Amino acid sequence: MDISKSMHICLKRAGMQKKELAEKLETTPQTVSIMSKSKYCSPDLLEKMCVLFDMKASEFIALGESSD
Numbered sequence: 750m751d752i753s754k755s756m757h758i759c760l761k762r763a764g765m766q767k768k769e770l771a772e773k774l775e776t777t778p779q780t781v782s783i784m785s786k787s788k789y790c791s792p793d794l795l796e797k798m799c800v801l802f803d804m805k806a807s808e809f810i811a812l813g814e815s816s817d
Contacts, residue, residue, distance in 0.1 A: 795809070
């Protein structure tokens with residue numbers, strides 16, 4: 750499971766920057782920066798990202814597991 754890859758793909762598709770993502774997730778830019786370098790995040794933030802990007806958790810996770 751590579752949450753970082755999934756997050757980067759969704760950000761690109763949405764035309765969104767990490768700072769904007771942090772605001773929408775009601776977290777700090779530092780937290781988003783850490784997530785962007787890690788393969789994991791808290792279940793709460795994962796759920797919020799899925800709602801934000803209008804995806805099921807399984808769809809979001811699958812993005813990070815696909816090959817480029």
